Amino acid sequence: MPSRPRRLLLLGITLLMLQSGVPAHAAERVAVLTSAQGGAYAETVSALREGLRSSAPAAELTVHNWEDASVAELAQSDIVVTVGTQAAQVLSQLEVAVPVLHVLLPQAAYEKLPRHRTGDPATSAIFLDQPPERQITLLRLALPDWPRLALLSGPNSHELVARLGEIARDRGLQVQIAAVEDDRQLYPALQRVLAEPSVLLATPDTVVSNSYTVQNVLLTAYRQRSPVIGFSAAYVRAGALLGLYSTPAQIGSQAAQIVARTLRGEHLPAPAHPTGFEVAINPTVARSLGIWLRSGAELAVELRRREGARP
Amino acid sequence: MLLGLALSPPAGAEHDMASEQDFLGELPIVLSASRLAQPLREAPGAVTVIDRDMIRASGARSIAELMRWVPGFQVGQRSGYLPLTTYHGLSDDSPRRMLVRVDGRSVYSPYFISGVEWHKLTIDVDDIERIEVFRGSNAAAFGSQAFMGVVNIVTRSAADSPRISLKIEQGENGIRDRSASLARSFGAAALRISVGHEHDEGLAGLADTSTRRRADLRYDWQLAPAHRLEIRAGTVELDAQLGMSGEAADPVRNSASHAGFGQVRWQWQPAPEEEIGVTYLHQSERFRDRFTLDAIEDELIRRAAGDGIPPALARLFLNLNGIDSGSFVNFDYGNRVVRDDLELEHTLLPSRDTRLVWGLGHRQDRLYSAGYFYSDGKVGYDSTRLFGNLEWHPAAKWLVNGGVMIESGDYVGTLTSPRLAANYHLSDAQTLRAAVSRTQRRPLPFERRVDLRFYEGRANIPILQAFQPSDDVEAEEIRTRELSYLVELRSLRTTLDARIFDEDVRKLITFRDEDTSFDCLIPGDCEARKANNDAAARIRGAEFALTWRPARTTWIGVNYTRLDIDSDQDNLAHSAPTHAWSLLSAWSPMPEWQLGLAWHHVGNMRWSTGSDKTVGDYQRVDVRVARRFDLGDARAELALVMRALGGSYSDFVPTVEREPTASLVLRLEL
Numbered sequence: 001m002p003s004r005p006r007r008l009l010l011l012g013i014t015l016l017m018l019q020s021g022v023p024a025h026a027a028e029r030v031a032v033l034t035s036a037q038g039g040a041y042a043e044t045v046s047a048l049r050e051g052l053r054s055s056a057p058a059a060e061l062t063v064h065n066w067e068d069a070s071v072a073e074l075a076q077s078d079i080v081v082t083v084g085t086q087a088a089q090v091l092s093q094l095e096v097a098v099p100v101l102h103v104l105l106p107q108a109a110y111e112k113l114p115r116h117r118t119g120d121p122a123t124s125a126i127f128l129d130q131p132p133e134r135q136i137t138l139l140r141l142a143l144p145d146w147p148r149l150a151l152l153s154g155p156n157s158h159e160l161v162a163r164l165g166e167i168a169r170d171r172g173l174q175v176q177i178a179a180v181e182d183d184r185q186l187y188p189a190l191q192r193v194l195a196e197p198s199v200l201l202a203t204p205d206t207v208v209s210n211s212y213t214v215q216n217v218l219l220t221a222y223r224q225r226s227p228v229i230g231f232s233a234a235y236v237r238a239g240a241l242l243g244l245y246s247t248p249a250q251i252g253s254q255a256a257q258i259v260a261r262t263l264r265g266e267h268l269p270a271p272a273h274p275t276g277f278e279v280a281i282n283p284t285v286a287r288s289l290g291i292w293l294r295s296g297a298e299l300a301v302e303l304r305r306r307e308g309a310r311p
Numbered sequence: 312m313l314l315g316l317a318l319s320p321p322a323g324a325e326h327d328m329a330s331e332q333d334f335l336g337e338l339p340i341v342l343s344a345s346r347l348a349q350p351l352r353e354a355p356g357a358v359t360v361i362d363r364d365m366i367r368a369s370g371a372r373s374i375a376e377l378m379r380w381v382p383g384f385q386v387g388q389r390s391g392y393l394p395l396t397t398y399h400g401l402s403d404d405s406p407r408r409m410l411v412r413v414d415g416r417s418v419y420s421p422y423f424i425s426g427v428e429w430h431k432l433t434i435d436v437d438d439i440e441r442i443e444v445f446r447g448s449n450a451a452a453f454g455s456q457a458f459m460g461v462v463n464i465v466t467r468s469a470a471d472s473p474r475i476s477l478k479i480e481q482g483e484n485g486i487r488d489r490s491a492s493l494a495r496s497f498g499a500a501a502l503r504i505s506v507g508h509e510h511d512e513g514l515a516g517l518a519d520t521s522t523r524r525r526a527d528l529r530y531d532w533q534l535a536p537a538h539r540l541e542i543r544a545g546t547v548e549l550d551a552q553l554g555m556s557g558e559a560a561d562p563v564r565n566s567a568s569h570a571g572f573g574q575v576r577w578q579w580q581p582a583p584e585e586e587i588g589v590t591y592l593h594q595s596e597r598f599r600d601r602f603t604l605d606a607i608e609d610e611l612i613r614r615a616a617g618d619g620i621p622p623a624l625a626r627l628f629l630n631l632n633g634i635d636s637g638s639f640v641n642f643d644y645g646n647r648v649v650r651d652d653l654e655l656e657h658t659l660l661p662s663r664d665t666r667l668v669w670g671l672g673h674r675q676d677r678l679y680s681a682g683y684f685y686s687d688g689k690v691g692y693d694s695t696r697l698f699g700n701l702e703w704h705p706a707a708k709w710l711v712n713g714g715v716m717i718e719s720g721d722y723v724g725t726l727t728s729p730r731l732a733a734n735y736h737l738s739d740a741q742t743l744r745a746a747v748s749r750t751q752r753r754p755l756p757f758e759r760r761v762d763l764r765f766y767e768g769r770a771n772i773p774i775l776q777a778f779q780p781s782d783d784v785e786a787e788e789i790r791t792r793e794l795s796y797l798v799e800l801r802s803l804r805t806t807l808d809a810r811i812f813d814e815d816v817r818k819l820i821t822f823r824d825e826d827t828s829f830d831c832l833i834p835g836d837c838e839a840r841k842a843n844n845d846a847a848a849r850i851r852g853a854e855f856a857l858t859w860r861p862a863r864t865t866w867i868g869v870n871y872t873r874l875d876i877d878s879d880q881d882n883l884a885h886s887a888p889t890h891a892w893s894l895l896s897a898w899s900p901m902p903e904w905q906l907g908l909a910w911h912h913v914g915n916m917r918w919s920t921g922s923d924k925t926v927g928d929y930q931r932v933d934v935r936v937a938r939r940f941d942l943g944d945a946r947a948e949l950a951l952v953m954r955a956l957g958g959s960y961s962d963f964v965p966t967v968e969r970e971p972t973a974s975l976v977l978r979l980e981l
Contacts, residue, residue: 085331112329187472204329211336232335239343248335290352
């Protein structure tokens with residue numbers, strides 16, 4: 001492990017080189033910063049690698065855990081991709097003058113990142129959250145006979161829920177929204193919002209949808225004969241009737257496309273929702289509620305078709 | 312410089328900050344196989360579901376009262392705190408051919424004549440999530456005591472309860488109920504505690520004032536995404552009056568009963584539709600009813616006079632046999648029961664088209680009653696059971712259910728109760744169902760070993776034996792055939808459930824006076840009741856339930872039951888009404904108001920209490936008017952409940968009348 005004076009020297013030389021305008025390296029360097037090893041992070045990275053192999057074969061990909069990376073190396077890359085909230089938060093505190101793409105993080109987390117000063121290279125992101133239009137389209141597609149939508153908004157999701165409600169009303173649904181500030185308000189909020197059997201669209205808010213409160217939501221909704229649409233495969237296993245989510249692999253592939261275009265000289269696109277997604281269903285819950293559904297795969301195909309057709 | 316040394320993640324943000332863990336992390340399996348109710352169209356028999364809204368709208372103070380809402384059930388009130396519920400008749404004052412379960416625990420006392428002891432439940436009506444009533448024999452899934460019907464009560468989980476809830480009911484007839492419940496979540500665990508105190512003065516003309524104190528606890532702990540631990544415990548105390556004024560051998564007195572239980576269940580979901588559960592239950596009960604009859608000489612003389620023997624002669628006879636004015640008899644109807652039960656249950660999908668639930672269990676009951684089991688004092692009653700039910704979809708519209716219960720235990724060895732049902736879905740909305748089953752019910756310790764005797768207390772002179780044991784009483788048997796038609800019209804919010812059935816009950820256990828070897832005091836009067844299998848009955852009839860429920864709190868339902876019982880025993884033949892109607896309705900005319908109305912018309916019937924006391928047909932009207940108040944996060948509801956608005960009626964014996972009573976109920980939830 002290099003000693004402190006040596007590292008400072010390395011930093012000093014690197015900065016000098018940057019200041020002198022001599023590019024550190026001519027090849028295409030992609031630095032990836034992950035929040036943790038293994039699991040979803042590794043899946044995202046390998047999908048990114050796969051994607052780049054075909055669309056930008058000259059790119060060199062270096063992957064680091066956020067603790068093990070060096071500022072020098074990041075500064076020398078052509079683009080930095082962060083995987084996960086932790087890596088994104090850490091990187092955004094640095095002044096690294098290269099384009100940054102944050103992936104595998106919620107929209108709420110992205111919006112809380114410190115904003116860069118103007119003049120710095122662009123930052124973009126691929127959120128984990130599904131676009132609200134897609135969620136409502138799935139609801140109408142899978143449950144056409146259900147006219148009521150119930151929504152719970154937590155302290156971090158008021159705008160998102162308001163937007164969902166707006167889109168739903170435009171599509172002819174009756175919408176009930178209840179605000180929850182802490183988990184003690186969850187029970188009365190659920191009673192209000194599920195007064196009649198409705199579809200409850202779960203919103204990714206840490207107060208409303210953490211691994212503890214998911215019990216409250218699913219049990220109460222089930223008792224009210226109300227199906228829940230969740231935002232992860234785990235939520236469907238837990239008891240949501242339907243789930244709409246993007247896999248780490250799909251996000252990695254989308255990141256690869258963006259990285260390839262950036263390496264060719266294009267600007268980073270605006271932060272966006274994921275384009276690829278999957279739909280899962282819980283057949284046991286469907287049976288118990290007496291709801292007939294097509295398979296997750298069929299629903300996903302139909303949903304993609306409708307998205308393609310919509311301007 | 313390494314980032315790890317230079318920087319740390321923003322402080323204090325872990326809990327509030329949204330992260331990808333919300334999307335990618337593991338979640339516990341909440342709606343597991345055992346938590347999900349089977350859809351009606353796939354049930355192997357007829358099921359009536361009573362949900363929380365219906366329980367609230369009924370104004371019922373006790374769970375037994377709700378059985379009125381289920382086609383095929385007869386409900387009577389023996390005394391203020393002893394409701395009698397039976398399915399398809401055949402019952403005396405202690406119905407024992409039905410099973411009641413709370414969260415999988417069977418509430419069934421195996422010793423005394425009365426099988427289901429409703430007053431020993433530790434839960435309140437407000438603690439109930441839903442009640443599923445399986446109309447018809449269901450031993451294949453629940454054991455031999457589910458001879459004619461099963462009432463399955465599922466309690467509310469803490470996650471679906473308000474943090475604090477209070478209920479106060481005050482009304483005529485000394486009605487004074489108080490109950491409170493608390494629900495809290497502690498991370499992965501959730502706790503719900505419910506306590507209550509109930510009091511009323513019972514029925515007019517009876518000495519049956521009672522006070523009940525109960526406490527119930529439910530603790531659910533999600534150990535890991537696929538492992539859950541559930542702990543249930545409860546205790547109930549009942550102080551109740553007994554006896555009839557003027558009856559020396561059954562004087563007005565106080566009794567005390569106490570029941571408590573603890574149950575632990577571990578559930579594991581190794582795969583999405585697979586679940587393994589192990590449950591251990593320990594239950595203990597105590598009943599105290601003791602008194603001394605001092606004037607035994609006078610009582611015996613009075614009885615002799617009723618038989619035509621002059622008092623002087625009777626007194627002479629008694630004195631010669633050692634009974635004089637100083638003689639007394641100690642009565643002790645007390646008892647103590649301890650039950651231990653261990654069960655393993657496994658739900659799995661052996662293939663895409665099949666679902667199997669199977670299990671193994673062992674139960675040990677220990678009964679202590681010097682009064683009822685004179686010769687034994689202590690009685691053991693053990694049984695081991697193996698059960699299984701396979702659901703199979705042989706083709707798109709067909710569902711076949713095959714189940715069996717094999718139970719080996721005391722008195723009659725191994726009993727087998729198989730069942731086969733086939734459901735055919737004519738369409739999404741219509742299902743035809745046919746089922747055949749055979750159930751054998753093991754005799755209870757009371758039926759087999761009862762030995763109730765009375766001795767004079769000073770010199771231990773035998774007086775008489777009221778009940779004698781019956782070593783050769785065998786299992787009862789019921790063979791059922793049924794056909795039913797279920798229509799669920801979702802768009803019209805209407806459900807129709809029609810069922811016709813033919814139940815052949817053989818070797819019915821009834822008691823009759825028979826000679827006994829006991830050395831009775833009064834010669835020629837030496838008989839004691841003894842159980843025998845000589846009775847039989849054939850029950851045929853139909854049940855209809857039509858419900859329109861356009862909104863959660865608005866419905867109209869009509870139930871009709873037709874029962875024809877053929878039996879060589881007159882009492883059994885008249886043990887259920889030929890016709891019974893119910894109209895159940897609820898309506899929210901304005902957002903904050905709710906009205907509930909239930910009208911029942913029950914034909915005449917007889918609870919076979921050994922005498923020919925037919926209870927005439929009656930009508931009963933219950934009305935409930937409720938107003939809800941939203942006070943910020945708290946919700947309150949004030950309701951006026953009027954029971955038997957149509958006037959007094961009798962539903963057990965003609966001499967005991969049930970009068971109209973009204974009460975006010977205040978509920979508060981935070």
